[in-house]
């Protein structure tokens with residue numbers, strides 16, 4: 111690990127004034143610093159800031175950026191009103207990691223692409239312009255949607271997939287004192303020609319909270335497929351909230367993990383479902399739309415049929431109609 | 434950097450490079466070598482310690498971030514001649530072979546029992562809002578952050594089930 115200066119912020123304005131890299135739970139940043147994939151010169155420890163509350167506001171919930179993943183998953187309001195979020199969190203990492211991982215850090219965690227982790231290999235995300243070894247290499251865990259010639263990495267978070275289903279907004283404070291609220295689609299960038307830029311967060315800005323709006327109507331589910339039954343990242347995951355009334359789907363929100371460079375949501379998929387009587391044929395049509403531009407790179411080709419199956423299984427579970 | 438850590442109820446002063454992980458501080462500076470380094474990347478659980486009663490991977494946190502926290506290691510749970518119920522149960526049920534993962538398993542189990550007692554659900558809990566049974570499936574899922582290269586899992590599971598009632602299973606912690 112490269113040497114760095116360590117600064118402990120006592121207040122949010124301390125943190126915004128200090129020039130350096132934020133460390134919260136440290137479970138992703140330190141992992142990458144040990145490998146010298148990340149080499150910050152100064153760390154700003156934000157763990158003492160007062161951002162640990164989950165506050166109920168009018169029909170909504172404001173989750174402080176430092177709320178640990180385990181507390182968020184266990185919160186009684188989240189378990190009751192936003193079960194997709196509890197389920198997604200509980201499907202991620204391990205008990206020890208969830209105790210340390212924070213809401214803000216989880217959103218900002220970086221890809222698990224093996225070449226990104228290996229400083230002996232070229233990687234456009236780690237070292238712009240060096241190339242992408244994954245396209246023709248070990249890409250089993252990598253993306254089939256939203257990729258570019260430069261990078262095919264996935265965003266590995268489970269939590270973010272559920273937040274995308276729930277139309278969460280990320281609260282960001284900037285050094286000038288401004289606060290803005292962004293949806294996850296506004297927050298995460300697609301790789302394009304600059305895979306090193308993953309979010310719109312500017313240097314010096316701090317995620318202070320995540321806002322969950324009113325719970326969606328209907329039932330919610332999170333299903334994750336991985337290489338072992340626990341303590342593994344998603345190959346494919348589906349988060350969903352679906353409402354059926356009078357035999358028709360009236361509301362649907364779906365987001366996908368393991369498929370793209372950000373938690374993937376496609377309004378076209380929901381349009382296919384809303385207003386329809388749930389049936390295997392309708393579920394297949396939704397999968398057709400989701401996967402119309404999907405592209406595998408060899409070792410991850412299996413994700414295309416797997417996604418179809420997981421999507422259909424989740425829709426079947428939530429609507430009570432056989433796949 | 435000069436820091437003071439509270440470890441197993443005792444204040445300990447040490448002078449560390451900011452890069453020092455909590456695990457290295459415990460092992461190399463405080464001579465508490467019970468906590469083990471398996472992977473140093475959060476992937477095995479051998480380094481599990483309790484910070485303010487909660488289990489974490491001590492390899493993925495910096496010592497300098499833990500001033501003011503109460504840290505508990507395997508040495509703080511019990512010692513030869515005065516073993517904790519979990520430690521005794523691991524001996525009784527043969528919950529190990531080489532023993533390398535064992536301190537992490539025991540400290541993790543201690544933290545896990547407290548989480549369970551506070552009503553936290555897990556990935557395998559059928560109902561997110563009900564109190565789950567302390568079943569084998571629940572124990573396995575909740576302990577998945579601790580790998581055992583010798584695959585002593587049956588003994589580990591049996592030891593945890595056996596000792597849990599004496600380790601406060603079902604006693605809800607007062608809210609912080």
Ligand SMILES: Cc1cc2nc3c(=O)[nH]c(=O)nc-3n(C[C@H](O)[C@H](O)[C@H](O)COP(=O)(O)OP(=O)(O)OC[C@H]3O[C@@H](n4cnc5c(N)ncnc54)[C@H](O)[C@@H]3O)c2cc1C
Pocket residue numbers: 131132133134135136137138139140141175201202203204207210211212213214215216217218219266267268269315316317318341342343344474475476
């Ligand atoms: C073995 C292992 C298995 C895992 N399995 C899973 C899994 O199955 N599913 C899953 O979703 N995750 C998994 N994870 C990843 C884990 O969820 C993340 O490491 C964790 O959520 C990161 O949160 P943190 O608080 O520790 O972040 P840190 O490591 O502290 O920070 C990560 C990044 O976020 C930035 N940051 C942190 N807080 C803020 C803030 N408030 N504002 C702006 N920037 C900020 C930091 O500067 C840094 O760049 C796993 C991790 C490990 C090590």
Ligand code: SF4
Pocket residue numbers: 221223224225226232233234235236241242243244245252260261262263305
């Ligand atoms: S997929 Fe992205 S992160 Fe992986 S090697 Fe290619 S450029 Fe790097």
Ligand code: FES
Pocket residue numbers: 469470471472473474475476477478479480481490491492493
């Ligand atoms: S040494 Fe910390 S998890 Fe392996």
Ligand code: FES
Pocket residue numbers: 528529530531532533534535580581582583584585
């Ligand atoms: S007893 Fe050998 S690793 Fe678990």
